[in-house]
Structures are given as structure tokens and as C-alpha cells.
């Protein structure tokens with residue numbers, strides 16, 4: 180009897196030891212990107228082309244969207260991260276042209292993969308890329324009304340960085356595609372909220388980018404799930 184009870188204790192002790200000695204516990208970085216200043220008014224743009232389709236819903240000027248003090252469409256990433264697991268949305272990134280704007284405004288994709296561009300509008304659009312510092316090849320591709328789905332070559336998104344996309348037919352259409360080297364990315368939603376998941380414990384530098392508010396970095400120590408708050412402001 181004594182021996183038996185001893186061995187059960189040993190088994191429990193071994194199980195507990197295993198649980199703690201397992202792979203590094205993966206947590207998350209979540210938080211809010213706040214705006215320092217007075218929230219700008221969200222202007223409704225006048226639509227002067229393809230009014231039947233583009234005028235269906237109001238088109239707003241979305242280069243700086245602030246709600247409840249938080250900034251939408253900011254890109255948060257871990258600098259120089261390695262490994263990680265790509266989501267389906269990043270491996271098969273899709274942008275839709277629906278109501279003459281890009282949905283979503285910002286798309287994060289695995290660098291060196293194809294970008295799927297949908298045309299739900301059934302009118303002519305044109306995908307014009309502006310690679311900026313990323314140094315990728317420029318694309319300028321017409322997407323006629325019958326072309327519901329366009330697969331853009333991976334060569335346009337080969338190098339990691341931010342590629343701006345515009346439409347030469349509708350000059351208000353602006354979007355961004357982030358060609359990412361690793362999957363530790365998030366884009367802020369309503370109220371500036373974001374979450375980067377599956378982050379192993381460690382010390383990191385996170386980078387926050389916003390098309391109007393620029394770039395900011397900050398140090399974050401991750402142990403399990405951590406929450407951070409950053410504030411961005413317009414340059415003076």
C-alpha cells in the first residue's frame with residue numbers, strides 16, 4: 180500500500196513538472212492606439228463618377244478616423260520578429276472594391292504571395308500600386324467590370340513594406356497593403372483597439388504605423404497576455 184500511494188504521488192509530481200517545462204507560454208499583446216488632439220470631422224466626399232454604384236453609400240475621407248479617442252487603421256507589429264504562424268487571411272490576402280472603396284482599407288499579407296483583388300462593383304476599376312520605400316515593382320492593372328477577381332502577381336509584394344494602392348478611375352480610392360515578413364501584425368479597429376496573438380514570452384519592440392500620424396516604436400515585455408496603450412499625434 181505504501182509503495183502504491185508513493186508511486187501515484189510521483190506520477191502527479193511528474194505531470195506537474197511537465198506542464199511547467201512545456202514550450203514557452205504564448206500570450207498576446209493587445210491594447211489601444213489613442214489620438215492626442217481633437218478628433219477630426221469625418222468628411223463625406225462628393226462622388227463625381229459612376230454615381231449609381233459609387234454613390235450608393237456615402238464615401239468618407241478615412242485617412243484619419245478617430246472614434247472614442249482611438250485611431251482606426253493603424254498597423255501594429257513586432258519589430259524583427261521571427262517564426263509565428265500565418266493566418267489564412269494573410270496567406271490568401273483579399274481586398275474588395277465594393278461601393279468604390281477598398282474593403283479593408285489596410286490589408287496585411289505575407290510578403291511574396293499573391294494578392295486577390297475583388298471587384299464587387301461591376302464597373303471599371305484600376306489597381307495602381309505605389310511601393311514607396313518597400314522598393315517593390317509598380318503595378319498598373321485595369322480591372323474591367325466583368326473581371327470579378329484579379330490575382331495580382333507576388334512580384335508586386337515581394338519585398339516587405341507598405342504599398343499604397345489607388346484607382347485612376349476614382350481618385351478618392353486609397354488603400355494600403357502591408358507585405359509582411361512575419362505574422363505578428365494587427366490593424367486597429369474601432370476605437371483604436373488591436374490584438375496580436377500567439378506571442379511567445381519575451382522583450383520586444385513594437386512598431387505602430389499610421390498613414391497620417393507616422394511611425395512610433397515602444398518596448399513591450401510579454402509574459403502571458405499584456406495590454407499596452409500608445410498615443411499618436413499629428414506632426415506640428
Ligand SMILES: [Cu+2]
Pocket residue numbers: 279303304305346347348349352
Ligand atoms: Cu475605382
